[in-house]
Amino acid sequence: MEQTRLAPPRPRVRPAWFVATVSEVRPETPTAVRLVLDVPGWPGSEAGSHLDLRLTAPDGYQATRSYSIASSEPGGTIVLAVDELPDGEVSPFLVRELRAGDQIEVHGPLGSFFLWRPGQSQRPVQLIAGGSGVVPLYAMAASHAAASDPVPFRLLYSVRTPEDIYFRHELLELSDGSFAMDLVYTRRAPAGWQEPVGRLTESTVAARTLPPEDRPRIFVCGSTGFVEAVAPWLVKLGHAPQDILTERFGGL
Ligand SMILES: Cc1cc2nc3c(=O)[nH]c(=O)nc-3n(C[C@H](O)[C@H](O)[C@H](O)COP(=O)(O)OP(=O)(O)OC[C@H]3O[C@@H](n4cnc5c(N)ncnc54)[C@H](O)[C@@H]3O)c2cc1C
Missing domain, CATH: 2.40.30.10 (Translation factors)
Structure with missing residues (x-):
């Protein structure tokens, strides 16, 4: 429990x-x-x-x-x-x-449900963003750091190119023992990048997010198409639907 x-x-x-x-x-x-x-x-x-x-x-x-x-x-x-x-x-x-x-x-x-509050829960948090969808998730990561909240935070962030990372400097500064960022480049990666370049897939989500056994609370934000692709993969991977909170920015 x-x-x-x-x-x-x-x-x-x-x-x-x-x-x-x-x-x-x-x-x-x-x-x-x-x-x-x-x-x-x-x-x-x-x-x-x-x-x-x-x-x-x-x-x-x-x-x-x-x-x-x-x-x-x-x-x-x-x-x-x-x-x-x-x-x-x-x-x-x-x-x-x-x-x-x-x-x-x-x-x-x-907004009253797509929120993260320091001290709210001891469960780890998985953030998943597409493009500008990182904005509210960045606020959560910054709030987590400002409160020195010890729950593990992890961000999987899909962007077109290295220049398309929002709050790049701030997110890199936040990356420490309790916050980790995983990037997925959909069009161009920096030189020497070892991961495949392309759209987020179910297997990438499975490999680079907290597993269902950790019972993370998951926040997904991006275009409607991004959210509607990712949320069913998470359910398929074994996460409980009530643990997956989504925010859609519109578009396809
Ligand atoms: C809760 C919430 C938070 C949001 N936060 C942000 C944010 O932090 N930063 C940000 O840039 N946007 C954000 N958006 C999207 C924003 O509200 C607008 O939809 C966006 O700026 C487009 O407005 P527009 O008037 O330029 O385009 P519109 O004239 O409204 O639409 C032009 C065309 O673009 C499509 N479209 C609309 N939104 C998107 C989208 N997000 N992606 C792809 N196509 C789209 C429409 O379907 C339409 O075909 C958020 C949306 C919501 C609902």
Whole structure:
């Protein structure tokens, strides 16, 4: 039977709308930017949360999209990472047009099940990400490190090329005794890479994730197609469906 140390109860935060000022926009990958937002009054968020971001055009037209929150510290700074979908409505604007000093609106924090909280459980955690799907999982890994939580954390991260790794520097810095990252390159690997290059497969997931005997809690995040491929493999490998939490970013 699992021994669980319950985390101290956290007061439920009511999501609300906030005006956010962009304090920094910088390249994250060849197709994505990191946005740092200054949001007075923001109540903070638990690792894994997301928000709704709303843009309003001069003629009053509005568009709203969801983005995971990469930051998990208390206080009024929010970090997001946005990948540009070339035919998209909102992401090209955020990646190409948004500048420091611009104001946008955000609604949150949102999400109540795809969350990881320090001290919540002694069970190990397996994170599985595709592309920008690493954003909420990075927040979990950073929160785990900040709390010096001893449960083992492992990340299996599928990216196109070495340049497409989000939070590369931070993730490498987090990699230590209790956090390990496994990369899968789908298009090009660094020189000397020993593993095969190509899409994630069931056998790679079996070989490079915690086994069902370890009873990991598993968080999977990425495009809808990525999540819908990976989650059934995990069940087939013997993980209990209730141990697999998923977040779909959309698309195929
Ligand atoms: C809970 C949640 C968290 C999210 N977090 C992030 C995040 O941290 N970073 C991030 O970059 N995106 C994230 N997304 C996706 C984001 O909300 C938008 O869907 C994305 O930015 C595309 O918006 P758009 O207006 O540019 O494209 P749209 O104009 O809405 O769509 C254009 C086309 O792209 C397809 N499409 C939409 N989303 C995706 C996708 N993710 N992959 C492939 N094709 C897609 C649509 O089906 C459509 O055909 C998240 C989505 C959800 C639901």
